[in-house]
Amino acid sequence: MKGLLDTVAAGRAALPQTTGYCRGKSMKKIDRRAFLKRSLSIGAGLTGLSAACASAGPKNILSTERMGVLVDTTVCIGCRNCEWACKQAHEIPTAPIETYEDKSVFDAMRRPDDKALTVVNRYADRTRPGVSHAVKVQCMHCARPACVSACIVGALSKQENGAVVWDTAKCIGCRYCMVACPFQIPAFEYHKALQPRIMKCDFCFERRKCGKLPACVDICPVEALTYGPREDLVGIARSRVRRFPKRYVNHVFGEYEVGGTDWLYLAGAAFADLQFPKLGQNPAPGVSESIQHGIFAYFIPPVSLYALLGVLMWISKHNPKTDEGA
Amino acid sequence: MQALMRPTPMRVKFVTPGVVVLILLALNGLVFLAGRFLFGIGAVTNLDNQYPWGLWIGLDVAAGVALAAGGFTTAALAHILRREEYNVVVRPALLTAMLGYTFVAFGVMIDIGRSYYIWHPIVMWNGNSALFEVGICVVIYVTVLYIEFLPVVTERFIGQMRLWGALAWLNQPVDRLLRSLDRGLSKTLFVFVIAGVVLSTLHQSSLGTLMIIAGPKMHPLWQTPILPLLFLLSAISVGFPMVIVESLLAARSFGLKPEMAVLSRLGWMTTPLLGVYLAFKIGDMFVRKTFVHLAELDLQSVMFVVEVLAGVVLPLRMLLMRRVLKSPALLFTAAMLVVAGVALNRFNNFVVAYTPPYSFGRYVPSFGEISVTVGFICMLALLYRAAVMIFPVISRPDRSLAPKDKFTVRG
Numbered sequence: 069m070k071g072l073l074d075t076v077a078a079g080r081a082a083l084p085q086t087t088g089y090c091r092g093k094s095m096k097k098i099d100r101r102a103f104l105k106r107s108l109s110i111g112a113g114l115t116g117l118s119a120a121c122a123s124a125g126p127k128n129i130l131s132t133e134r135m136g137v138l139v140d141t142t143v144c145i146g147c148r149n150c151e152w153a154c155k156q157a158h159e160i161p162t163a164p165i166e167t168y169e170d171k172s173v174f175d176a177m178r179r180p181d182d183k184a185l186t187v188v189n190r191y192a193d194r195t196r197p198g199v200s201h202a203v204k205v206q207c208m209h210c211a212r213p214a215c216v217s218a219c220i221v222g223a224l225s226k227q228e229n230g231a232v233v234w235d236t237a238k239c240i241g242c243r244y245c246m247v248a249c250p251f252q253i254p255a256f257e258y259h260k261a262l263q264p265r266i267m268k269c270d271f272c273f274e275r276r277k278c279g280k281l282p283a284c285v286d287i288c289p290v291e292a293l294t295y296g297p298r299e300d301l302v303g304i305a306r307s308r309v310r311r312f313p314k315r316y317v318n319h320v321f322g323e324y325e326v327g328g329t330d331w332l333y334l335a336g337a338a339f340a341d342l343q344f345p346k347l348g349q350n351p352a353p354g355v356s357e358s359i360q361h362g363i364f365a366y367f368i369p370p371v372s373l374y375a376l377l378g379v380l381m382w383i384s385k386h387n388p389k390t391d392e393g394a
Numbered sequence: 395m396q397a398l399m400r401p402t403p404m405r406v407k408f409v410t411p412g413v414v415v416l417i418l419l420a421l422n423g424l425v426f427l428a429g430r431f432l433f434g435i436g437a438v439t440n441l442d443n444q445y446p447w448g449l450w451i452g453l454d455v456a457a458g459v460a461l462a463a464g465g466f467t468t469a470a471l472a473h474i475l476r477r478e479e480y481n482v483v484v485r486p487a488l489l490t491a492m493l494g495y496t497f498v499a500f501g502v503m504i505d506i507g508r509s510y511y512i513w514h515p516i517v518m519w520n521g522n523s524a525l526f527e528v529g530i531c532v533v534i535y536v537t538v539l540y541i542e543f544l545p546v547v548t549e550r551f552i553g554q555m556r557l558w559g560a561l562a563w564l565n566q567p568v569d570r571l572l573r574s575l576d577r578g579l580s581k582t583l584f585v586f587v588i589a590g591v592v593l594s595t596l597h598q599s600s601l602g603t604l605m606i607i608a609g610p611k612m613h614p615l616w617q618t619p620i621l622p623l624l625f626l627l628s629a630i631s632v633g634f635p636m637v638i639v640e641s642l643l644a645a646r647s648f649g650l651k652p653e654m655a656v657l658s659r660l661g662w663m664t665t666p667l668l669g670v671y672l673a674f675k676i677g678d679m680f681v682r683k684t685f686v687h688l689a690e691l692d693l694q695s696v697m698f699v700v701e702v703l704a705g706v707v708l709p710l711r712m713l714l715m716r717r718v719l720k721s722p723a724l725l726f727t728a729a730m731l732v733v734a735g736v737a738l739n740r741f742n743n744f745v746v747a748y749t750p751p752y753s754f755g756r757y758v759p760s761f762g763e764i765s766v767t768v769g770f771i772c773m774l775a776l777l778y779r780a781a782v783m784i785f786p787v788i789s790r791p792d793r794s795l796a797p798k799d800k801f802t803v804r805g
Contacts (some may be wrong), residue, residue, distance in 0.1 A: 072773065189764075218523055221518040240508050240515070242525065247447055257507075258436025260434045263506065264434060356603055360521075361522075374588055377591055389401065
């Protein structure tokens with residue numbers, strides 16, 4: 069468990085090569101996949117070359133001082149002020165803040181979309197009647213984001229301060245990021261014919277550049293949201309769980325999920341009951357990147373296939389017997 | 395017998411009742427396409443933030459790429475392995491691949507939100523992205539296909555340039571250009587033929603890598619790390635059946651005698667390819683123990699069973715029977731089952747298997763989406779018909795060759 073953190077801490081030099089983790093601990097967990105991957109390379113008639121060291125595409129900057137937010141759902145009162153503040157900060161039209169006191173929206177589960185980058189859902193506790201849990205949902209800002217790996221043009225990138233941001237100048241609107249995201253977060257402006265955008269929480273990248281807090285953290289009246297360096301937040305989360313074992317389940321969601329996320333969650337009920345996705349500890353883009361780089365390792369497999377076919381063609385050209393029946 | 399066959403432009407009337415139907419369906423598709431470009435993707439499709447990819451990616455793009463595999467499989471057979479007897483099917487398969495990939499490109503273009511940025515991947519690279527790999531390979535491969543088709547164009551127009559009126563002065567220079575192209579290509583075409591095969595194996599498999607990143611959002615019956623291998627194997631095994639289907643359709647449509655000698659051998663050669671694909675598909679199911687999901691009897695398990703039984707097992711059994719290989723109708727049925735099976739596999743992988751954890755109701759393609767897809771298929775068929783009437787693509791017995799051969803032997 070601790071090994072993974074160490075990998076992150078020691079990772080500054082190694083991690084900008086986006087497949088650096090392949091050499092680390094997580095590789096062991098995909099041994100079977102690695103085996104299948106190898107059989108793939110052989111089956112495809114390609115030489116089975118290790119994928120570990122290929123690197124391309126946008127850099128994944130993983131700073132140990134990158135910031136995160138700890139969401140303590142046991143503190144959240146479901147006032148939804150964060151929803152309003154988020155829309156204000158991102159110039160999305162919104163009703164006045166008074167209308168957010170309407171609690172009927174909690175009747176149905178909501179998801180972030182192109183008109184709301186964060187939403188709060190409320191879940192009744194399964195065992196304790198009258199107790200409910202309010203859960204704010206937004207982009208988790210993964211350490212190894214699937215969307216960044218998937219994006220065909222590199223329009224999504226992981227910033228040094230932790231934010232996963234989207235670049236309108238590059239995006240072609242293919243929506244592969246939406247297919248890739250394990251948290252189902254990016255949304256698309258389906259009703260725009262020109263310049264539709266991918267909409268998702270950008271961790272208030274612009275506000276933070278001028279020293280302000282993220283809008284949701286800033287407005288939260290009960291300090292359910294704690295903004296700080298991710299490493300410190302992990303420590304805070306663990307000590308809260310340790311000090312109040314009755315209040316929390318013994319799990320910091322996001323500490324290890326899909327290779328770690330910069331937004332972390334504490335909860336008073338099983339995360340599955342609060343509709344958190346059940347995810348493993350391997351970074352989401354791991355398998356697909358290994359396969360991708362396995363097929364293209366230094367372009368050796370395609371080039372050798374080309375050579376092989378050339379030789380075949382030459383042989384059959386000089387073999388007079390080739391026009392016999394099948 | 396094969397030497398007597400020669401590719402010739404088809405001399406028939408373009409417009410028939412069937413063609414009128416195709417034109418109407420194509421126009422219907424264009425109407426909805428106009429809606430998509432005027433009011434956005436959401437106005438025409440049922441796609442939403444939970445289901446970002448639908449019919450257009452699943453059928454127009456993914457199945458389109460797979461079904462154009464006839465181009466590289468026949469090129470490998472006839473040009474790389476030099477089995478000259480299959481030359482009669484190379485040009486029709488090449489034309490299908492060329493048009494097929496062109497429509498794949500159109501499919502991508504209408505599905506992406508910013509169609510006018512479709513050139514971005516050529517200059518903005520992300521080597522980690524499977525989609526980037528597919529995109530680049532398809533761009534290069536479409537170019538290669540058009541180059542491979544050039545000899546057909548030069549063959550048709552060298553010495554046949556008949557522009558009139560104000561353009562008449564172009565006849566001479568164009569003819570010279572075609573001749574120099576022809577000379578250059580006859581020496582270098584093998585480079586492109588091999589490149590075409592390599593590019594095809596690359597992006598056919600990378601198309602399978604696409605959905606791997608969706609991880610648990612994809613139903614376990616399909617989500618496997620050997621998806622790229624399954625995609626490649628199924629693409630290779632659908633190549634010949636696709637050629638059989640289009641040959642028999644063209645023979646019907648132009649009133650020609652079907653090339654049963656060649657087609658039944660193609661059908662026979664499909665069996666080991668299909669067998670290997672089936673072995674990997676079933677083997678993967680047992681290695682990952684996903685057969686437990688077959689007992690769930692939901693949309694996914696039913697679609698999986700239909701895909702494997704009707705699309706692989708049944709046609710494989712049929713193609714192993716001599717009677718099927720000899721009969722045009724049965725061979726057509728078996729080949730069509732393979733084609734439909736692979737198309738369904740692609741649709742399943744990209745649409746049916748996609749089961750995101752948060753959902754507000756399943757995605758079902760809208761009437762507009764289906765109209766556009768049907769319209770594209772009709773446009774493709776119309777272009778194919780026009781192309782085989784203009785260019786020497788389909789082989790037919792050449793009377794001027796037949797008697798000469800007989801008499802020269804005797805003399």
